[in-house]
Amino acid sequence: MTAAAARPASVPPLPSGGPVEIVPGVHWIGAFDPGLRSFDTLMKTANGTSYNAYAVRGSAGVAVIDTVHADHAEAFFARLEAVARYDEITQIVLNHLEPDHSGALPELLRRAPQAEIRLSPRGLPILRALLRDAFEAARILPVTTGAEADLGGRRLRFLTTPNVHWPDTQCSYLVEEGILFTCDLLGSHYCDERLFDDRVGDFRFAMDHYFDRLMRPFRSFVTQALDLIEPLELSVIAPSHGPVLRTDPRGYLGRYRRLAGPRSAPGPDRTLAILYISAHGATARLAQAIRDGAAGEPGVRVSLFDLEGGELHPFLDLIEEVDGIALGTPTINGDAVRAIWELLAMLVDIETRGKLGAAFGSYGWSGEAVRQVEARLQGLKMRLPEPGLKVKLNPAEEDLEEARAFGRRLAAHLTGRAPPREVDLADLASR
Numbered sequence: 048m049t050a051a052a053a054r055p056a057s058v059p060p061l062p063s064g065g066p067v068e069i070v071p072g073v074h075w076i077g078a079f080d081p082g083l084r085s086f087d088t089l090m091k092t093a094n095g096t097s098y099n100a101y102a103v104r105g106s107a108g109v110a111v112i113d114t115v116h117a118d119h120a121e122a123f124f125a126r127l128e129a130v131a132r133y134d135e136i137t138q139i140v141l142n143h144l145e146p147d148h149s150g151a152l153p154e155l156l157r158r159a160p161q162a163e164i165r166l167s168p169r170g171l172p173i174l175r176a177l178l179r180d181a182f183e184a185a186r187i188l189p190v191t192t193g194a195e196a197d198l199g200g201r202r203l204r205f206l207t208t209p210n211v212h213w214p215d216t217q218c219s220y221l222v223e224e225g226i227l228f229t230c231d232l233l234g235s236h237y238c239d240e241r242l243f244d245d246r247v248g249d250f251r252f253a254m255d256h257y258f259d260r261l262m263r264p265f266r267s268f269v270t271q272a273l274d275l276i277e278p279l280e281l282s283v284i285a286p287s288h289g290p291v292l293r294t295d296p297r298g299y300l301g302r303y304r305r306l307a308g309p310r311s312a313p314g315p316d317r318t319l320a321i322l323y324i325s326a327h328g329a330t331a332r333l334a335q336a337i338r339d340g341a342a343g344e345p346g347v348r349v350s351l352f353d354l355e356g357g358e359l360h361p362f363l364d365l366i367e368e369v370d371g372i373a374l375g376t377p378t379i380n381g382d383a384v385r386a387i388w389e390l391l392a393m394l395v396d397i398e399t400r401g402k403l404g405a406a407f408g409s410y411g412w413s414g415e416a417v418r419q420v421e422a423r424l425q426g427l428k429m430r431l432p433e434p435g436l437k438v439k440l441n442p443a444e445e446d447l448e449e450a451r452a453f454g455r456r457l458a459a460h461l462t463g464r465a466p467p468r469e470v471d472l473a474d475l476a477s478r
């Protein structure tokens with residue numbers, strides 16, 4: 048959804064205002080969007096957002112760090128012009144190329160064609176697709192962790208911090224001032240023209256909500272980024288959305304550490320959650336037998352849940368924490384049942400890559416559901432070491448024994464006692 052489409056007409060725009068000095072020679076030149084109510088189709092934004100861009104002046108030139116959404120280009124250029132001439136701009140730093148930060152870039156390049164673009168190597172193909180014909184003419188220098196841009200008496204040092212939340216993401220660190228420009232990392236959709244964290248309203252909820260909706264699927268990458276950031280001397284964290292963080296910047300890193308870390312201390316055992324739904328009890332009996340088999344293996348803690356008996360959201364927290372899941376569903380009208388699909392759709396909000404996944408279920412005649420669930424688990428980059436278990440109608444004793452053996456094998460895959468084996472989609476299609 049575009050920003051314009053998401054903005055109710057009743058919300059008046061804030062007065063445009065000028066650039067905001069962060070320290071002498073470093074200015075916020077972004078734009079406020081108080082009326083935005085939906086971002087990236089992923090989250091609601093109850094009091095809008097800001098698109099934060101910055102200008103850093105050195106004795107040899109000016110660096111512009113990120114731009115703004117195209118709908119707000121006018122405010123951005125007005126603020127930029129208040130602190131620099133276009134012919135003074137030597138660097139354009141692109142910490143992240145999503146359109147809310149790169150929307151004004153094509154016009155900025157027209158006005159400052161001499162400027163050299165600094166971005167991560169993984170930003171290159173994205174920039175090419177954004178600029179199209181203008182890409183070849185642009186002066187582009189990919190940078191990785193440790194590279195520096197000399198602005199004259201001031202250096203910008205780059206940190207490659209991929210996948211928070213796009214592949215191209217990086218941070219830029221103004222060495223002499225200890226200011227870290229983090230783009231979306233540590234951002235908040237929280238529009239308040241007072242800008243600094245010690246002046247705006249209470250935005251802690253907005254920062255946590257932002258993490259939950261945008262960063263949570265990339266928790267391990269956030270942790271890697273924090274590992275790079277934490278050794279730095281920090282006076283200010285300047286993200287691309289929401290307040291500029293100048294009060295105890297390290298406290299915000301600690302907050303992110305907690306958000307990105309496990310919700311509970313991991314125990315000594317590997318963990319398997321079996322979640323199922325069952326109309327007539329057949330899939331439920333399979334689930335119970337899989338649990339009995341898996342629970343008999345040492346070093347694995349197994350839990351069993353009937354999706355009929357729970358709200359789905361807590362299961363998301365559970366699945367994020369466990370090492371593996373087995374999902375059970377009957378085939379109803381040629382499909383897995385709705386609660387399973389809803390849960391599977393929600394899994395996009397958490398990090399699932401590399402977790403063990405498995406599917407099972409009872410069926411009457413065509414039995415499509417298990418294969419469909421397996422395909423979705425593979426789409427979520429989970430590893431599927433065992434082909435799914437399908438049983439026709441009520442499981443006989445030998446079916447239940449097969450389910451127990453299935454559970455034992457899943458447990459062995461979790462503890463590393465079984466040799467790794469991936470299910471391939473061609474094989475799934477033939478079943």
Ligand SMILES: Cc1cc2nc3c(=O)[nH]c(=O)nc-3n(C[C@H](O)[C@H](O)[C@H](O)COP(=O)(O)O)c2cc1C
Pocket residue numbers: 324325326327328329330331376377378379380381382409410411412413414415439440441
């Ligand atoms: C409304 C309805 C539709 C069904 N559609 C299918 C189907 O399309 N293909 C199939 O293999 N079985 C179908 N079945 C059969 C169920 O998959 C089968 O009864 C299964 O054992 C139910 O498992 P449960 O006891 O765990 O609910 C259908 C059953 C019902 C009640």
